Amino acid sequence: MSIAVSADIKPSRLIFIVMASACAGVALIGIGLGLLMPGHPSLSLRVTIAVVCILAAALALFSLLRSRKTIWLHISGTGQIRVVEHLLHGNTRAKPQVMKAGLAQLLSGTTIWPGMLFLRLKLENGKTRTIPILPDCVPDDTFRALTVACRWLISHNVAKAQLMEK
Template sequence: MSIAVSAVVKPSRLLRAALAIHAALNLGAALYLLGPGAGAFAAPHAIAACCLVVAAAAAHACACPGNKRLIDISGLGEMRVTVQQDTGGTARHNTLSRLLPGSTIWPGSMLLLVRSEGGKTAPVAVLPDCVGAQQFRALAVAVRAIGGHAAQDQDFFDPHKIL
């Protein structure tokens, strides 16, 4: 059985919604702390300022468009990660990558740590709404197989308890 798979990983709408909710809750907390009911707190203005900073950071992260990624895994276990940085498709970075220890696969999500040929390490989050159900299963099987091949060469599983 071949482990060859190709999957387009789109930015997650669930993660964007969670960031929006996080920003709204922090903004609500800041408004509450600036109101008359915040007398029970020691430094309500400092706490409100921290909540506003976090709300602004979460809103900025929510507003930024994410990058599409194309993960190609060959039948031999070579992984290529292509990052599409704009929607026009002109700016692409296609690099041969290596799966690192610390990658995690759960039944509903994956967090892959990959290192490119240039030495740059990047996390790739694959959530349920990023790919189709069949692609997710095929990608999970292929990543587990790559982790198994890497385990023969090094201590891949023992110190990190991954995959």
Template structure:
């Protein structure tokens, strides 16, 4: 069985909707705090808390809204992972392989059937977390990525276990 897979990871509309909903709720809480509808706080405390809630909501939504980075991930049949940022001119997947960097999947990665939080580390020891939701790739690519990442984690876990046979 070959685990080789290549996929273009698009920005998630689902994640944008979830962050938008969270931001709306947080702005509502800020309004409730500012109008003294909840809690028994002084005027200065209400202003500070309402401002803090509003600034977190606006920052989170704006970061989610303007994050339009597409990634291209290549996993070879041996489990080697290459990651590239796709250029704005929509390069082909094969072209991005030459400009990609080799990364390693760390064991702290979360690999669930509906969510991949891949902790990837390059040769310079820089770590990034790549979030992959089912709406970011095709269903076939998501399943292939899920299987490949599980295989890599299991392979590294087997390699890390000491041989205790005598």
């Protein structure tokens, strides 16, 4: 059985909507604390709390927008994983600009659920990267193929670990 899979993983719109809503909620809580908490704390403390909440929400939203990159993931038939980050320009005919590329290993904290994958990968430079993959990131058949390939990799990694212990 060949497990070779290639996928362009686009940033999830669902994760973006949830995180943007959470940021908006934090900002609204800050504004609510600043305006609707009369009496007990001083005005300067309420304004400080409101400003800190708004800044934290803006920083989180900026961080979220900055980390949205398209990732090309290739799992070979032997189980080797190659990860390539790239930016697509507005013109879809132009070639994507490669940001980072390298080999990776699937780590044990990888989560595979029917509607969501969280791939924990150890990159060549030693860093750990988590890639969330929801069904809105890839086509349905690619999502199923990625799920099967990751389950195969996990089962073979467990088998290798058991052989190493003996």
